């Protein structure tokens with residue numbers, strides 16, 4: 375699976391993508407992450423990729439030309455999809471992650487400022503994704519969310535012990551039961567007795583009862 379991220383802040387990903395699961399998945403060559411600096415496609419000496427909105431209003435809007443050129447520069451794989459991050463998009467769910475993991479390549483466009491010229495959504499992107507009903511400063515955190523959420527579903531990334539099979543949302547709207555670990559008692563706050571009983575049947579029932587929907 376190849377992730378290509380188009381952004382005006384390429385360095386923003388360094389820390390997250392060089393640690394833990396995402397790092398391991400890259401080392402195992404299960405994923406490949408490429409970052410495309412939108413400013414390389416600015417086409418002017420000031421490297422500006424934004425302009426004022428038609429119709430007036432506050433802030434700046436990312437222009438379509440640099441995004442078009444950036445997309446053209448990316449070698450497309452057979453099963454490739456272009457995603458634009460936008461608060462106006464469809465809200466991301468676990469089901470979307472399972473759907474998107476089937477592509478060979480996801481190309482993600484990170485908006486900034488007041489957003490992106492809407493012709494990018496209309497003509498260049500295959501879908502618009504929001505990661506929730508709130509406004510962030512840019513699409514870079516949504517890109518990290520997508521890379522993380524998809525990578526952990528790819529075969530060979532998580533060990534059996536961390537399997538994503540029984541976790542929250544693996545069945546529609548079912549949230550995992552609560553988990554506890556040592557110590558048994560902390561400041562007088564106790565772990566539910568049943569979990570210490572060794573009775574697997576009862577533990578299973580308790581866990582089933584304590585799931586959320």
Ligand SMILES: C[S@@+](CC[C@H](N)C(=O)[O-])C[C@H]1O[C@@H](n2cnc3c(N)ncnc32)[C@H](O)[C@@H]1O
Nearest residue numbers: 459460461485488489504505509510511512513
């Ligand atoms: C400050 S926001 C633009 C907000 C826009 N003016 C609005 O009111 O919807 C800049 C960029 O951040 C990204 N962004 C912000 N919130 C997001 C969300 N909830 N999901 C996905 N992307 C988001 C998008 O790429 C957006 O173009």
